Structures are given as C-alpha cells and as structure tokens.
Amino acid sequence: xxxxxxxxxxxxxxxxLESSDFSTRIxxxxxxEDGQILCRTVAFTIGAxxxxxLQGSASxxxxxVTGVVMGGTGLAIVEESRNPLLAPGNAVVAPTGWQDxxxxxxxxxxxxESATDPALELGALGGNGLTAYFGLLDIGRPRAGETVVVSAxxxxxxxxVGQIAKREKCRVVGVAGSDEKCRMLVEDLGFDAAVxxxxxxxxxxxxxxxxxxxxxxxxxxxxxxxxxxxxxxxTHGRIVCCGVVSQxxxxxxGPGPRGIPGLLVNNRVRMEGFLVFDFLERYDEARRDLSAWxxxxxxxxxxxxxxxxxxxxxxxxxxxxGATVGTTLVHVR
Amino acid sequence: xxxxxxxxxxxxxxxxLESSDFSTRIxxxxxxEDGQILCRTVAFTIGAxxxxxLQGSASxxxxxVTGVVMGGTGLAIVEESRNPLLAPGNAVVAPTGWQDxxxxxxxxxxxxESATDPALELGALGGNGLTAYFGLLDIGRPRAGETVVVSAxxxxxxxxVGQIAKREKCRVVGVAGSDEKCRMLVEDLGFDAAVxxxxxxxxxxxxxxxxxxxxxxxxxxxxxxxxxxxxxxxTHGRIVCCGVVSQxxxxxxGPGPRGIPGLLVNNRVRMEGFLVFDFLERYDEARRDLSAWxxxxxxxxxxxxxxxxxxxxxxxxxxxxGATVGTTLVHVR
Numbered sequence: 097x098x099x100x101x102x103x104x105x106x107x108x109x110x111x112x113l114e115s116s117d118f119s120t121r122i123x124x125x126x127x128x129e130d131g132q133i134l135c136r137t138v139a140f141t142i143g144a145x146x147x148x149x150l151q152g153s154a155s156x157x158x159x160x161v162t163g164v165v166m167g168g169t170g171l172a173i174v175e176e177s178r179n180p181l182l183a184p185g186n187a188v189v190a191p192t193g194w195q196d197x198x199x200x201x202x203x204x205x206x207x208x209e210s211a212t213d214p215a216l217e218l219g220a221l222g223g224n225g226l227t228a229y230f231g232l233l234d235i236g237r238p239r240a241g242e243t244v245v246v247s248a249x250x251x252x253x254x255x256x257v258g259q260i261a262k263r264e265k266c267r268v269v270g271v272a273g274s275d276e277k278c279r280m281l282v283e284d285l286g287f288d289a290a291v292x293x294x295x296x297x298x299x300x301x302x303x304x305x306x307x308x309x310x311x312x313x314x315x316x317x318x319x320x321x322x323x324x325x326x327x328x329x330x331t332h333g334r335i336v337c338c339g340v341v342s343q344x345x346x347x348x349x350g351p352g353p354r355g356i357p358g359l360l361v362n363n364r365v366r367m368e369g370f371l372v373f374d375f376l377e378r379y380d381e382a383r384r385d386l387s388a389w390x391x392x393x394x395x396x397x398x399x400x401x402x403x404x405x406x407x408x409x410x411x412x413x414x415x416x417x418g419a420t421v422g423t424t425l426v427h428v429r
Numbered sequence: 430x431x432x433x434x435x436x437x438x439x440x441x442x443x444x445x446l447e448s449s450d451f452s453t454r455i456x457x458x459x460x461x462e463d464g465q466i467l468c469r470t471v472a473f474t475i476g477a478x479x480x481x482x483l484q485g486s487a488s489x490x491x492x493x494v495t496g497v498v499m500g501g502t503g504l505a506i507v508e509e510s511r512n513p514l515l516a517p518g519n520a521v522v523a524p525t526g527w528q529d530x531x532x533x534x535x536x537x538x539x540x541x542e543s544a545t546d547p548a549l550e551l552g553a554l555g556g557n558g559l560t561a562y563f564g565l566l567d568i569g570r571p572r573a574g575e576t577v578v579v580s581a582x583x584x585x586x587x588x589x590v591g592q593i594a595k596r597e598k599c600r601v602v603g604v605a606g607s608d609e610k611c612r613m614l615v616e617d618l619g620f621d622a623a624v625x626x627x628x629x630x631x632x633x634x635x636x637x638x639x640x641x642x643x644x645x646x647x648x649x650x651x652x653x654x655x656x657x658x659x660x661x662x663x664t665h666g667r668i669v670c671c672g673v674v675s676q677x678x679x680x681x682x683g684p685g686p687r688g689i690p691g692l693l694v695n696n697r698v699r700m701e702g703f704l705v706f707d708f709l710e711r712y713d714e715a716r717r718d719l720s721a722w723x724x725x726x727x728x729x730x731x732x733x734x735x736x737x738x739x740x741x742x743x744x745x746x747x748x749x750x751g752a753t754v755g756t757t758l759v760h761v762r
Contacts, residue, residue: 337690352687352689360670364707369697369699
C-alpha cells in the first residue's frame with residue numbers, strides 16, 4: 097500500500113491560528129476491509145467555519161482533539177474498491193481530510209463525473225454554493241427590488257450569495273475587508289456597491305450604500321458588521337445567520353450586538369440560523385440550478401488555489417486573515 | 430363641559446421611572462366638532478412596553494415629549510357624539526390616555542358590548558391577550574409535547590402565553606421575579622414549572638426545569654433570561670421576541686447576549702420580533718378563540734387593579750418593579 101502523507105492537528109489554537117498548530121506525518125495506508133473504498137485526494141477545500149471546529153463548545157461538530165488528521169471535504173479518485181458500487185478511477189467527493197489517502201464506506205461518497213474541476217465540484221456546486229443557495233433563497237426569501245447585504249462578501253459563500261441575489265433582481269451590497277475585494281465585487285461580480293469594513297468611515301459608507309435600508313442581511317461574520325446591519329434593517333427584514341467568522345479566530349468571542357432583542361421587536365425582524373445539512377434532500381435541485389446559472393454566465397465562481405498538501409496550514413491562516421477570495425482550494429500534489 | 434383631570438408626563442426618566450415623573454392638571458374639555466365623540470374613561474391598562482415609549486430612540490412609537498397626557502388604552506363610555514355611528518351610553522375601547530375625558534374620531538374607537546368588565550376587554554381580549562395569542566401561535570408555532578418557556582411569566586402577556594401553550598399540550602415553564610409569582614403560575618394557572626430569576630441558583634434551577642431543553646422561548650424581557658434560554662434551545666427552536674422589559678427602566682441598556690449569532694447557527698434557531706398591530710385583520714378571530722377558552726375555563730386571566738386616576742403613576746412604578754401580576758388596570762374613579 098502507498099505511504100500516506102497526513103496533516104494533523106498538533107495543538108489547539110488559544111488565540112489566532114498559526115501554521116505551527118499543524119504538523120505533517122507519513123503513515124501506512126491500512127488494508128481495505130469488505131465494503132471499503134480507498135480514495136486518493138486530488139484537492140480539498142478549507143472553510144472559515146472549520147476554525148470553529150477547533151474551538152470546542154462553540155461548534156456543532158463536537159469538541160476538537162489533537163493528533164488527528166485535520167478534516168475537510170475533497171475531490172478524490174477511487175484507487176481500490178471492495179464495494180461493487182464504485183470502481184478504481186471513479187471520481188468522488190469525500191470527507192478526505194488533509195491527506196493523500198483516505199478510506200470510506202460508499203455511503204460517505206458522492207460520485208461525480210470527473211476529477212478535472214475540483215473548484216467547481218467543491219465550491220460552487222459543493223458546500224459553499226449550496227449554503228449560499230439555501231441560505232439566501234429559503235431562509236432569506238428575497239423579493240425583486242429588495243436590498244440584500246452580505247458580509248464576508250468576497251468569501252466562499254458570500255460571493256455566491258451576492259450573485260444569486262442579483263439574479264433575483266435585488267440591490268446587492270457587499271461588505272469585505274479590503275478595497276481590492278470591494279472593487280472585485282462591483283467590477284467583476286456585478287454587486288451594486290461594496291464597503292470595506294476596515295475603513296475608519298465604515299458606518300457612514302455603509303449607510304450611503306444602503307439608501308433604502310436593508311431587507312435581507314446575510315451574515316457570515318457576526319460582530320460589528322452584524323451590529324451595524326441591525327440598526328439599518330427595514331420592517332419585516334430578515335437576518336440570515338450563516339457564519340460567525342469574526343468570532344472564530346480568537347480565544348475571547350465578544351458579547352452579542354446591542355439592540356438584541358429590542359430592534360428585532362420594533363422592526364419585526366426575523367433572525368434565523370441554518371446549516372446546509374438541513375437541506376440535504378434538496379441538494380440535487382440546487383446543484384441543477386447553480387450549474388445552469390454558471391453555464392449561462394449569470395454566476396461567476398471565484399477560487400483561491402494553493403499547491404501541495406503541505407500548503408494547507410498556510411492556506412487556512414491566509415483564509416482566516418482575509419487574504420483569499422472565493423473558495424479556498426488546496427491541490428494535494 | 431365637564432372639567433377634565435389629566436396625568437401628564439412632567440419629566441422624562443433618566444434612570445428608573447418615579448411617580449414624580451408625572452403631574453396632574455385639570456383642563457376644560459373642548460367643544461366637539463363635527464364627527465367627533467367625547468368619551469369618559471372608565472378604566473385603562475398600563476403595559477411595561479409603555480416605559481420604552483419614554484426612552485426615545487428605542488421605541489417604535491417615536492420620540493417622547495413632556496407636557497402631554499400619558500398615553501394608554503382604556504374602556505370608556507360615550508358621553509356626547511357628533512357622529513351617527515356612536516351614541517351616548519355606548520361602551521368603547523379607546524386610546525383614552527390617563528384622563529377623565531378624551532375626544533376621538535369614530536375610526537379610533539372599537540365598540541364593545543358593555544363597560545362592566547374592563548379587565549377582560551382591555552386584558553385578555555385586549556392588546557395583552559392578542560399579543561400572547563399571535564406571538565405564541567403564529568410566531569412560535571408550538572407543537573404538542575414541545576417545551577415552551579416564557580419570561581415575565583406572571584405579567585400581562587406572559588400569563589396568557591403559558592396558558593395558551595398548555596392548551597396546545599406543551600410543557601410550560603415560567604420565569605418570574607418572586608417565589609410567590611412562581612407558586613401562582615404552577616398552582617393557579619397550571620404551569621408545569623416556574624423559576625425565580627432572582628434566585629442565586631437560577632441557572633441550575635432553570636436547567637432542572639427544562640430537562641428536554643427548550644423548543645420555544647417567548648421572550649418578554651431580553652437580558653439575562655434571554656441569555657440563559659439561548660444556551661438551552663433545541664435544534665430548530667424558536668425565540669419569540671415580544672418585549673424587552675429588562676431594558677426599559679434604565680438609562681443604560683446592556684449589550685446583547687453572548688452567543689448571538691453563533692448559537693442561532695449551530696442550533697438553527699429562529700429568533701423573530703413582532704408587534705401585535707401586524708395582525709390587525711385577524712383580531713376578531715383571536716378574540717373569538719380567547720373568549721371561548723376563557724368561557725370554557727381553559728384560561729384564567731389575572732389582573733392587578735388600582736383605584737383612582739391619581740393612582741396611575743404608582744401603578745406604573747409598581748408594574749415596572751414587578752409588584753403586579755397579569756394585566757395592570759387603573760379604575761379612573
């Protein structure tokens with residue numbers, strides 16, 4: 097069996113995540129048992145939400161431990177199969193983790209046509225695209241002419257949310273962490289406006305960018321941007337709670353925003369959290385839509401690519417520092 | 430025309446409200462113009478939410494001013510009418526304010542059968558009962574067997590919420606501010622459990638009272654009780670944001686609860702604010718239901734009564750101090 101390079105969690109971060117919180121080891125690949133499938137990872141994505149998984153109690157994924165392979169969703173090729181459902185050479189999306197080889201039961205795998213476009217399979221048609229789709233359309237329920245604001249707008253989910261909202265004929269305002277990202281959102285992706293939350297004049301710029309206030313705020317960050325959005329919600333507005341990236345990479349998450357729950361009452365605002373897994377039975381429908389919109393040129397997925405398994409810790413740190421746009425993808429070799 | 434006693438806002442409270450923030454004056458009742466109706470107030474209710482109206486920016490009712498009659502909803506008798514729709518002797522619910530006489534157009538009045546039961550007309554069948562009805566049933570959407578927690582549970586809205594939830598076959602837990610109120614909730618009103626939030630062991634008692642965690646938290650208070658409830662919400666739980674009584678009687682509302690929005694995401698919680706006015710077109714339906722449930726003995730409305738217009742400031746202070754139960758009612762004379 098081939099040797100298997102693995103990136104493992106060496107220490108749990110107490111403040112900001114560092115590359116040194118991970119280490120690399122080489123182990124032997126176990127022999128397959130009946131029903132199992134050996135997969136070779138082609139590429140995997142990293143999401144900001146995975147930082148929450150290293151925090152313990154705050155995550156839905158349970159308490160983190162060290163000494164285990166860092167988790168993640170990858171695109172892989174079946175190398176060996178002891179299951180009649182899949183054969184060597186088949187391409188699959190799998191919970192590969194950060195390693196060359198992983199072993200699965202067939203139920204954990206999703207067959208895809210080919211392994212040639214990991215960015216599409218893992219990004220726009222993967223968890224990121226599905227999260228944007230269900231969060232905006234099912235939780236946010238946009239109507240034409242409404243104002244949709246999205247935070248972490250240049251991120252894996254955010255850049256999809258904004259483009260789907262444009263398709264729904266909404267006015268779309270992105271909040272991102274650099275002027276360069278803001279330009280990209282408006283010039284490349286067709287956002288109506290974008291505001292840099294690191295700008296000292298952010299509050300004034302945010303107000304200027306939302307002259308009709310906000311009907312849907314798609315929240316990927318929590319924290320100060322949520323706090324600003326709360327004060328600009330229209331009556332019967334909706335806040336889609338998708339992620340809390342402002343609180344992940346720290347040992348001391350701040351208090352909740354002022355105005356909760358008073359502003360929700362006065363403006364009759366609905367604030368609703370969701371996880372994409374709740375929509376599992378509608379993934380195919382969503383993938384068909386997203387695929388058609390991408391083919392029609394209505395949506396342009398973005399990706400930040402890193403080369404080599406060993407680049408994964410740096411990619412994660414870069415992602416959390418806001419140095420990536422779109423889906424963060426690591427090509428394993 | 431008769432002389433009209435009025436209680437006016439003398440000063441805007443900067444900290445806790447005091448009786449001295451009000452003063453009394455006697456004015457002449459103006460002569461009626463065409464279409465107007467002169468009403469003599471029999472009784473009026475005071476709600477904790479009216480304290481928010483004295484805070485300015487935090488309220489949906491606009492900025493407060495001094496020198497005006499304190500607002501409020503009353504039961505009144507038509508004394509004189511220059512409108513064919515109403516005749517002297519008719520009983521009406523009206524925005525009387527804290528005074529003997531008030532003048533209205535017919536559109537502001539709701540005719541009721543008689544003025545003999547102001548507690549019922551202004552409480553269980555008035556804004557309090559309607560708020561409980563729509564908030565629990567339409568925003569909370571209870572299912573049999575679910576756990577419903579309500580804060581300010583002995584208050585005007587809370588004690589109705591708990592009883593309606595029992596009718597829906599839910600397990601009902603009240604949070605209130607004294608052991609006496611807690612006993613009343615369980616022994617008189619059939620709550621399954623009640624917890625005193627002033628108890629130093631509140632968190633442990635709250636946990637014990639919600640062994641299956643919480644499906645619906647009906648929030649009349651915000652603040653610490655909301656903070657505790659957030660950490661005990663079940664997956665797909667709902668938080669009905671009805672009032673923020675913990676924040677009304679102070680110059681310095683605290684920050685929002687920790688865990689917003691992270692806990693909403695992880696547990697897929699919906700947190701939704703509402704105002705009863707949004708359900709205006711369904712008031713008749715709700716009154717029919719509430720009336721039938723009261724007649725059947727399934728719901729027992731509670732009332733705290735005060736005698737005399739001059740008692741209104743003390744009644745308001747008592748209400749905010751948690752010294753009343755159910756609807757707070759002032760009989761004008």
